[in-house]
Structure formats: C-alpha cells, structure tokens
Amino acid sequence: QVQLVESGGGVVQPGRSLRLSCAASGFMFSSYGMHWVRQAPGKGLEWVTIISYDGSNENYADSVKGRFTISRDNSKNTVYLQMNSLRAEDTAVYFCAKDLGQGSSTYDMDVWGKGTTVTVSS
Amino acid sequence: EIVLTQSPATLSLSPGERATLSCRASQSVISYLAWYQRKPGQAPRLLIHDASKRATGIPARFSGSGSGTDFTLTISSLEPEDFAVYYCHQRGVWPYTFGQGTKLEIK
Numbered sequence: 001q002v003q004l005v006e007s008g009g010g011v012v013q014p015g016r017s018l019r020l021s022c023a024a025s026g027f028m029f030s031s032y033g034m035h036w037v038r039q040a041p042g043k044g045l046e047w048v049t050i051i052s053y054d055g056s057n058e059n060y061a062d063s064v065k066g067r068f069t070i071s072r073d074n075s076k077n078t079v080y081l082q083m084n085s086l087r088a089e090d091t092a093v094y095f096c097a098k099d100l101g102q103g104s105s106t107y108d109m110d111v112w113g114k115g116t117t118v119t120v121s122s
Numbered sequence: 123e124i125v126l127t128q129s130p131a132t133l134s135l136s137p138g139e140r141a142t143l144s145c146r147a148s149q150s151v152i153s154y155l156a157w158y159q160r161k162p163g164q165a166p167r168l169l170i171h172d173a174s175k176r177a178t179g180i181p182a183r184f185s186g187s188g189s190g191t192d193f194t195l196t197i198s199s200l201e202p203e204d205f206a207v208y209y210c211h212q213r214g215v216w217p218y219t220f221g222q223g224t225k226l227e228i229k
Contacts, residue, residue: 004165037166039160044209044220044221044222044223045158045160045166045209045211045220045223046220047211047218047219047220061217062217095165095166097166100168100171100177106171106213107213107218108156108168108171108172108211108213109158109166109168110168110171110177110178112165112166112167112168113165114163114164114165115165
C-alpha cells in the first residue's frame, strides 16, 4: 500500500528551527519527486517545495526561500524539510506528497500524507 | 502570479444532485490544471490532472473540463463522502498556485 507518514511537527518559538520527516512506503521512492505543501489554519493549500527524484534539483516558494531546505535519503525512503528562522505565519499543517510523474516531476501530487502540525508561537 | 478564483465559495447540495465547481485563472494555464479534494483530518486527494484526466482510482462521477482560463469540476451524482473542500491547482505558469477552495456542503 502506497503511504506517506509525516513526523516532527510541534510547537516552536519564532526564530527557531524544526525538521520534518516523511517516510514513504509502497512505491519506488527513488523514482519520484517529492513535495511539501502546507495549510495554515482557516486558509487554503500552499505549495512549499519540491525535490527531484535523485535530489539533484530543488525548488521553493518565495515565502520560504532561504529559510527552508528540502532533502531526501533514498536509502531510507525519507524526505526531510529543514525549517529555519521560523515565523508565526509558518504555522500550518505540513503535508508531504509524491509527484505523479516518474523521473521528471509534473508538479501534480497523487499521494499525500495526513500531515504534521507546526505551531510557531512564543 | 496567476490567481485562481474558485466559485462558488460554498455550494449546498443534496446527495444525488449534480455539482458544478468553477475555477478561473487570471491568465491562461493551457490545460495544466488539477483538482484536489480535502476532508478534515484526511490526506488531500488528487482527483483530476491536466484538466480532464481522472487520477487512478477516482470514480467516474468525477469529471473535469476546460482549458485556457476556465475550468470546471463536475460531480455527476453526489455521494455522502463527496462533501468536502475542493481546490484547483495550476502548473502552467510559475509560480504554481492553488485556488482558495470551494466548500461543498450537505443541504
């Protein structure tokens, strides 16, 4: 069964850091790009970042560029999101998602986790 | 940045009725438009990609249409499990963006 499970969320003070993890199973992880998407309380979905299947390419939303870093370990079937210099507006549920395309990323996301909650508050 | 405007914001219908959700882009995204379903506490689900292609495992009652700037998600006969929030997402022009969502609620 294809599955993504996020972890690492919690409450953190503004300016601090947090690292999220997403464990994948049930598919050839090393063949697919992986995304992080977030949803702030009462708001819609916001795409955050993507990493290519082999980790050679990354892309970020302007709202997180320079503060967040995505990475992956294909030997562990896991993708990470390192979040630095956190702000109140980063408070959200963070979802990891698998790209639809094998190899080249399409930016359509066909498998999602249930999310992990990040709260940035003093 | 392309703005996706979804309408209506809320749609109140009964099971068995037909639902028509709209997504309008501020400029052409060709056919690079997807629809996602979001239920509280659940993972979002890809329904439609490339405007009209149903994702794997999605029931035939869900269909997508449109191109350029105007897109429609149609649910032919609502089932109780279809009441949720629906988002459109464009990958035609960078930065890729989501619409603000349409809440489909039970009447």
